[in-house]
Amino acid sequence: MSSEATKFFAIRTTARQEVNVALMIELVAESRRKDVGEEEIYSVIVPPGIKGYIILEAPGLHAVYNVIRGLKHIKGRASGALKWEDVERFVVPKPVIEIIKEGDIVEIVAGPFRGLQAKIVTIDKEKNEVVLNILEAAYPLQITVPADYIRPAKRG
Amino acid sequence: MVRKVPVASSRAFKACKNCRYLVPVHESRCPNCGSSDFVEEWSGMVIILSPERSKVAKALGITKPGRYALQLGPT
Numbered sequence: 001m002s003s004e005a006t007k008f009f010a011i012r013t014t015a016r017q018e019v020n021v022a023l024m025i026e027l028v029a030e031s032r033r034k035d036v037g038e039e040e041i042y043s044v045i046v047p048p049g050i051k052g053y054i055i056l057e058a059p060g061l062h063a064v065y066n067v068i069r070g071l072k073h074i075k076g077r078a079s080g081a082l083k084w085e086d087v088e089r090f091v092v093p094k095p096v097i098e099i100i101k102e103g104d105i106v107e108i109v110a111g112p113f114r115g116l117q118a119k120i121v122t123i124d125k126e127k128n129e130v131v132l133n134i135l136e137a138a139y140p141l142q143i144t145v146p147a148d149y150i151r152p153a154k155r156g
Numbered sequence: 157m158v159r160k161v162p163v164a165s166s167r168a169f170k171a172c173k174n175c176r177y178l179v180p181v182h183e184s185r186c187p188n189c190g191s192s193d194f195v196e197e198w199s200g201m202v203i204i205l206s207p208e209r210s211k212v213a214k215a216l217g218i219t220k221p222g223r224y225a226l227q228l229g230p231t
Contacts (some may be wrong), residue, residue: 039205
């Protein structure tokens with residue numbers, strides 16, 4: 001069977017129990033593989049930053065029901081299958097430097113200015129660096145930091 | 157009937173900085189790549205059960221089954 005036959009199904013779980021549910025599914029899937037002799041679940045994904053959901057990669061819905069039946073902390077299944085593009089977002093996140101643009105407000109998450117908010121002045125994609133204007137400084141203060149040191153601030 | 161399976165919580169694991177493999181906190185070496193460089197803070201997890209068939213494993217370049225972190229460092 002090729003990888004094109006795989007489908008992704010979202011499972012609803014109790015909040016903060018996502019990792020435990022994933023580990024339980026791993027154990028059940030392993031024991032079922034020994035019984036049935038074939039892999040029913042290809043992977044289990046716990047998406048970062050999303051509470052109450054996990055994603056199962058399987059050839060079909062029957063395989064999902066076989067492993068989640070009777071498990072604790074499972075609240076149900078979101079209807080339909082997920083597209084690979086939706087899953088890819090969690091699995092292979094785009095680098096920060098691809099998302100941000102000049103003028104965006106970002107939060108500094110590492111280095112001596114950690115915790116401060118700043119505005120992007122210029123972006124150097126080749127060096128993976130950004131020049132920031134610290135918003136909370138008393139006087140204009142520009143710093144150059146690696147793009148890994150920042151994350152987009154929540155808009156609102 | 158509710159199946160009860162004893163499992164460890166997410167705090168029981170640390171992630172290898174080199175290959176993102178999740179190992180129990182008491183381990184000193186990564187069983188996947190042999191590195192001894194770990195991070196305690198990680199988020200997101202993918203458990204690969206069938207690397208040959210999994211599209212996720214192919215996208216991440218994973219060839220060995222096991223548990224891997226999706227993001228390293230504080231969230």
